[in-house]
Amino acid sequence: MNGPSPAGGPGSPGSIDALIALLARLPGLGPRSARRAVLHLLKRRESLMVPLTRALDEAARNVKACSICRNIDTRDPCHICTDPKRDKSLICVVEDVGDLWAMDRVVGFKGTYHVLGGTLSALDGVGPEDLSIGPLVARANTPEVREVILATSATVDGQTTAHYINERLSGAQVQVSALAHGVPVGGELDYLDEGTLFAALKARKPL
Numbered sequence: 001m002n003g004p005s006p007a008g009g010p011g012s013p014g015s016i017d018a019l020i021a022l023l024a025r026l027p028g029l030g031p032r033s034a035r036r037a038v039l040h041l042l043k044r045r046e047s048l049m050v051p052l053t054r055a056l057d058e059a060a061r062n063v064k065a066c067s068i069c070r071n072i073d074t075r076d077p078c079h080i081c082t083d084p085k086r087d088k089s090l091i092c093v094v095e096d097v098g099d100l101w102a103m104d105r106v107v108g109f110k111g112t113y114h115v116l117g118g119t120l121s122a123l124d125g126v127g128p129e130d131l132s133i134g135p136l137v138a139r140a141n142t143p144e145v146r147e148v149i150l151a152t153s154a155t156v157d158g159q160t161t162a163h164y165i166n167e168r169l170s171g172a173q174v175q176v177s178a179l180a181h182g183v184p185v186g187g188e189l190d191y192l193d194e195g196t197l198f199a200a201l202k203a204r205k206p207l
């Protein structure tokens with residue numbers, strides 16, 4: 001009675017399988033949650049699936065990296081770099097855009113950012129030229145910049161990266177500081193609550 005289904009699971013046609021397989025690759029979702037998400041989407045085709053498809057398509061076409069800070073936005077330079085209320089003398093250096101979002105939730109931080117795009121890692125073969133370090137050094141050497149806050153994570157790679165950047169900035173006329181270690185070892189900024197981040201930012205130390 002049941003014919004073989006061409007692309008896998010019993011009763012689930014190929015395109016649904018493909019959708020489940022794609023969603024299962026998202027962080028925090030496994031195959032089981034992906035199947036639930038797909039069923040949910042299909043039940044709310046007009047109210048959720050169609051708008052989501054449109055939003056994904058728009059984001060895929062329009063979101064780009066800011067040519068100044070490497071933040072992602074639909075415009076370049078990004079809304080942070082062009083905000084006249086931001087203190088351009090202050091650059092907070094983070095590993096990824098997720099860390100920027102976390103830092104930006106910190107009440108009172110009115111400076112700008114620089115997104116490195118990762119950390120130095122001997123193990124993964126990530127060198128300085130793979131990160132946005134050269135552009136950061138160039139920014140730090142402009143007269144309006146007074147302080148560079150290194151907000152890399154407390155992991156070995158994060159701290160190695162901070163030390164490397166500190167050395168590269170030794171010729172620039174800027175104060176280099178780092179987040180105080182209210183930040184737990186091995187912790188990533190993105191997972192910290194606002195209070196912890198705020199304390200780490202307020203108590204930052206000169207390097």
Ligand SMILES: [Zn+2]
Nearest residue numbers: 066069078081
């Ligand atoms: Zn920017």
